[in-house]
Amino acid sequence: MLSLEDSPLARDGKILILAYDHGLEHGPSDFTEHPERMAPETVFDVATHDAVTSVAVQKGLAEGYYPSYEDDVSLLTKLNGTSNLWMGEPDSAVNCTVDYAADIGADAVGFTLYGGSNSEIEMAEEFRDAQEAAREHDIPMVMWSYPRGQGLRNASDADTIAYAAREALELGADVAKVKSPGSREAMEHTVQAAGGENGAKVVMSGGSKVSDEAFLKNVKAVMDAGGAGLAVGRNIWQRENPTQLLDALEAVIHEGRSVDAALS
Amino acid sequence: MLSLEDSPLARDGKILILAYDHGLEHGPSDFTEHPERMAPETVFDVATHDAVTSVAVQKGLAEGYYPSYEDDVSLLTKLNGTSNLWMGEPDSAVNCTVDYAADIGADAVGFTLYGGSNSEIEMAEEFRDAQEAAREHDIPMVMWSYPRGQGLRNASDADTIAYAAREALELGADVAKVKSPGSREAMEHTVQAAGGENGAKVVMSGGSKVSDEAFLKNVKAVMDAGGAGLAVGRNIWQRENPTQLLDALEAVIHEGRSVDAALS
Amino acid sequence: MLSLEDSPLARDGKILILAYDHGLEHGPSDFTEHPERMAPETVFDVATHDAVTSVAVQKGLAEGYYPSYEDDVSLLTKLNGTSNLWMGEPDSAVNCTVDYAADIGADAVGFTLYGGSNSEIEMAEEFRDAQEAAREHDIPMVMWSYPRGQGLRNASDADTIAYAAREALELGADVAKVKSPGSREAMEHTVQAAGGENGAKVVMSGGSKVSDEAFLKNVKAVMDAGGAGLAVGRNIWQRENPTQLLDALEAVIHEGRSVDAALS
């Protein structure tokens, strides 16, 4: 496994990925409240904040906008993804090869796996190809490990999330991006399932927009549980003032401070 | 993303694609009123009009007829397409590789994606291969982004069309060819969804034949909304006198004139 | 598109293909009346008649029998085909690659496309590979363009046959082999749909055995309509005396004579 210490994906082993692939996954409706955020430049600008270690986008945004920001933030190219017009079993088209991602300057790559979907096996084999190619390029691989589909009773269940983290470890991801399992204890279990210190690093995905305090407490719990950080999208760029929350995330994730200290 | 300024697909950043792939997609019945237009030469002749920046055809027409016109118009080879005898979920056979398109002189390539179809994921992966190969050849990629199939409530809905434009941007198309969403405001939203100035250029597809004035007003709205131009087929070559309308399109698209001025 | 003038598939631009792939497509029952014709030598002997420009066979017959006839007739290797034991949607296995066909001396290759079948898209993509490989070898490509399957109301309908010819043109075939649409007018429409003089050449397929006069009149109509010739199988080798009819076809196809003249 790659050392994240030496990777542009992390800073001192801590990770804050700003995810901006909602244009593909959810479509323009995600930008209804802040229509200016539909313009990639506005979100790449947000990503230049010191707290952010990486911006995660699909190939098209990487090609069109990243060149102007390459000195300010590292690039995580998402390799698969699908519009929500798709009505089949959970699945995700591989929109970018690792070779091409490397060509356009990706510092890391990301891949979604829907464990429990009827597409799980096909996706795992596509992941294999991507993971082995990423190793050849010495690029870290982040798995969006999201159980979903016919095999799932409850995708937000703490056991399912721990299983998702383990699947990322077993299949060779460097980082497992998982949903929040809800409590610090559950997050500790998830971090252990991912193999602990020598295993896959765990980052919590931000989910839908909540209050600052609720959000930061959740992030703090992740860090205290041994998680490596956060991947956040709508909780940042759907806010009026993303900088404020990013300052607080800088304090909690990178400086190890309390939520109260971060908020003041 | 390729700069369209330097591409033969556009002239000063404005695009007028004359589409002539109806022989495959609709069959000879599209030529019932003007049977002479079934002969490719008659339409390639039309394409020599100054207003036209590119002619879009399937491989067979490119091979057989384009060599005589290569000094007069640039060639956009459509890579996929299917007869309407096909009764399955919306899908499109990949009839031409990018390497072959380059061999036969394509200045640009085109690819249909039916977002929301049961074939969306497979088509997106075929698009990936084509897009990355097109980058290697430095050939611009135009996506016919047409949501269609089981995932669609309303394919002509403005939100769906904006999503289609965004999908083209996210997947790495240089140009998004979309249906008209009906109003200038909706087209502006679509152009923004495609990433604006630094994103994918948006061209409206012409659709079925309407009156000159109605058609030109629609085109004017596209240009005013920041669109790059038009892809037109039947509205041109199903007309008695295509030259007249092309003169008007020259005025509206390339010279930025009003519909009234263009019509007089 | 390749020039047929320089191709061994045609003689002065006229084509008479003797098709002998019935052993695979229909099985031994096609030889019930003339069992000796099951022996490939007997039909290759027929193919040495001057009127015949090409003999169309599957790979196995090409390998086993053509070497003795290579000075007398050109070889059209059929690339796909399936036994009639197959009960699925119309489809055709690709039994021979173009590279291999070239290795065993093919002067031309043939490929069946069942437009409207549930297999149409897959077949069109297999055709693409074959067509592009054939171009590399400078070997002409003949499409057996036979709409068939769930998308078809009436496969013998003149509009369907014209569409089949157009599909061959659009996908890059040099020759479209289609069913007879029944009248000279319909055949003219079909020839125009295939792109006319600079497009795909049209050859009528012979179909089941009919009387000499009926058959020749049909062929004459094809030639008068601008067709390039005929592909004939059972109408020749299921006859007692194939030479007689071949003499007549020589007159009608290659010498442009009337049916009456040809029959006397």
Added chain:
Amino acid sequence: MLSLEDSPLARDGKILILAYDHGLEHGPSDFTEHPERMAPETVFDVATHDAVTSVAVQKGLAEGYYPSYEDDVSLLTKLNGTSNLWMGEPDSAVNCTVDYAADIGADAVGFTLYGGSNSEIEMAEEFRDAQEAAREHDIPMVMWSYPRGQGLRNASDADTIAYAAREALELGADVAKVKSPGSREAMEHTVQAAGGENGAKVVMSGGSKVSDEAFLKNVKAVMDAGGAGLAVGRNIWQRENPTQLLDALEAVIHEGRSVDAALS
């Protein structure tokens, strides 16, 4: 087509294949009566009898046991095959590539085609790859041509067996291994369907165990009908004393003697 005269698969153009792939196709239950025959050595020993020209086994047996017998019998590596635990439409996994078969010393290769199965087209395309690779290695190809599945009314029907032989010829097999059609006349028809002297050689498959005389009469009929020989499995190695029957087969197949002479 390869000349069998020069091939280790045959001796003076006559073939006796000892088939021993029942361990995969039927499982250990085929060895219930003679459990020692489950040990490959016992059957390879039988294969050293002069009458046997080739032993047909799956890759694993070829790798593990053939090296000790390579001076005594030629090796026919079966390329596909499936356990009878499989409950889907008749199909057969490709367990060995031709390149690998050549690496481990195969003198010939074998391939099953289930004409009429829903898998027929896929199998035919796998056969194509194997056949063309075999040609490159100058290794003869034997087709186990066994119509089976939803397309079949009666797989033992003489017409079906003749069709199976023809399919082997058309697709480029050197030898067609078919079921016995029951009479000498039917076998003659089958041999003719396979193309006669210059076509695919026909070998009858031995089927279930029957009496010596019945079996030899059937074999004699095959030879008299122009067949090339026999592929036999259970009728040999399920016998108490295989040598006795092999002596008789030597007489009938290789020396052209009568059944009575062979039995005495």
Added chain:
Amino acid sequence: MLSLEDSPLARDGKILILAYDHGLEHGPSDFTEHPERMAPETVFDVATHDAVTSVAVQKGLAEGYYPSYEDDVSLLTKLNGTSNLWMGEPDSAVNCTVDYAADIGADAVGFTLYGGSNSEIEMAEEFRDAQEAAREHDIPMVMWSYPRGQGLRNASDADTIAYAAREALELGADVAKVKSPGSREAMEHTVQAAGGENGAKVVMSGGSKVSDEAFLKNVKAVMDAGGAGLAVGRNIWQRENPTQLLDALEAVIHEGRSVDAALS
């Protein structure tokens, strides 16, 4: 077939594989009783016991943890595997190529085949690719031969297990990992089905946790029946004190001692 005598997978021809792929196949719930065993280091530590000849893990664990143990135990990289969130027909994603396994230091590779599953044919063909690649790298191939799915009446039936062992032999595995058929006689039959001394070596899989004595008696029966050893997972690392049982396995498997002697 590779000689196991010279392979790091075995010691003097005896095999004890410590299997630790349960994190992927069963998820964190397998570690509920001994949560510290979820940490790969704790199990790799166990694997350094002299009795263990190989540790079997998925790619991710091999990458992350094996480097610290490479002097103490050989590495068997499992090539396929799937989470139990998967609800389709028994199947297993190929998560690692043989080339990559070799890159990360695998001394042997493992592959699951579910005979009788609707995925059997696809899995067998994936096995073929892996087996032939393993031969190129001179790495032994262990087949997890586990009949399962719609074709199975009873997967624990002695005949089915013998068939599973035979299938491993026929397809070219060096070692067949099978369930225990229950008696020494049945295990002898299984060892013979796998080809005996020159065939595939048979190792029994450990199954769920049972008492020490019951477990060792079963292992002893395997050794007495000519088996090569054991692949064990939960019966070791779900125990309070794995060393004790490993000492006993050392005695039974490697020193050929009785169960009583081993237990005292």
